[in-house]
Amino acid sequence: MIQSEHQRRAYLQALGIDVWLPSAAPSPTAIVDAPVADAAGLDWAQLRAAVAACTRCALHRSRTQTVFGVGNQQADWLIIGEAPGAEEDRRGEPFVGRAGQLLDEMLRAAGKTREQVFIANVLKCRPPNNRDPEAGEASACRSYLDRQIALLQPKIILAVGRIAAQTLLATDTPVGKLRGRLHHLGEIPLVVTYHPAYLLRSPKQKAKSWQDLCMAMDVFAGRNS
Numbered sequence: 001m002i003q004s005e006h007q008r009r010a011y012l013q014a015l016g017i018d019v020w021l022p023s024a025a026p027s028p029t030a031i032v033d034a035p036v037a038d039a040a041g042l043d044w045a046q047l048r049a050a051v052a053a054c055t056r057c058a059l060h061r062s063r064t065q066t067v068f069g070v071g072n073q074q075a076d077w078l079i080i081g082e083a084p085g086a087e088e089d090r091r092g093e094p095f096v097g098r099a100g101q102l103l104d105e106m107l108r109a110a111g112k113t114r115e116q117v118f119i120a121n122v123l124k125c126r127p128p129n130n131r132d133p134e135a136g137e138a139s140a141c142r143s144y145l146d147r148q149i150a151l152l153q154p155k156i157i158l159a160v161g162r163i164a165a166q167t168l169l170a171t172d173t174p175v176g177k178l179r180g181r182l183h184h185l186g187e188i189p190l191v192v193t194y195h196p197a198y199l200l201r202s203p204k205q206k207a208k209s210w211q212d213l214c215m216a217m218d219v220f221a222g223r224n225s
């Protein structure tokens with residue numbers, strides 16, 4: 001999507017970001033190998049069906065439906081969040097609540113629409129009362145995400161929020177320390193940013209999130225990579 005400087009500024013203004021911050025030069029910091037995947041070999045349709053029928057953890061008992069992920073199966077950008085919330089569980093699509101609307105605006109500011117990227121979560125089922133995913137749930141679900149990554153072969157991954165970043169990078173480093181530098185998942189560049197739900201509570205952090213998006217755009221464009 002080609003957008004004018006004027007449009008981009010309008011989106012940033014709508015996001016409540018009034019500064020245009022140049023992106024920091026990223027430096028590779030982590031190479032993480034994906035764990036062995038037992039969904040390996042499945043195509044998109046088989047993977048979707050496997051997720052829909054999944055009973056690997058207790059979350060299948062409380063879910064309304066699984067939330068597989070949405071977007072372009074040829075997307076260069078993969079956005080990975082934490083887990084479905086109430087609205088996502090109801091509609092079967094990730095990031096459709098208030099946080100999702102902010103994510104859409106962030107993507108638009110980066111020149112992307114929801115249809116151009118692929119959006120998935122670490123967990124495909126909603127944890128009750130929106131509690132944090134448990135380690136066992138994340139590892140039960142991991143092979144689905146790994147297969148989505150293998151099928152997509154994205155050029156860049158944007159991990160939004162602590163759970164996504166820490167799960168993907170296998171670390172307990174706080175998100176504030178993970179953002180601002182370039183990571184890799186295998187060969188794939190990975191940028192960490194704040195979760196839009198956190199940004200709704202802490203709008204002052206939106207400027208940092210915009211820096212992260214700038215880093216992702218730079219890396220994707222082959223600048224500073």
Ligand code: URA
Pocket residue numbers: 081082083084085088093094095096097099100121161
């Ligand atoms: N938060 C997430 O991390 N994912 C969603 O799909 C919705 C909210």
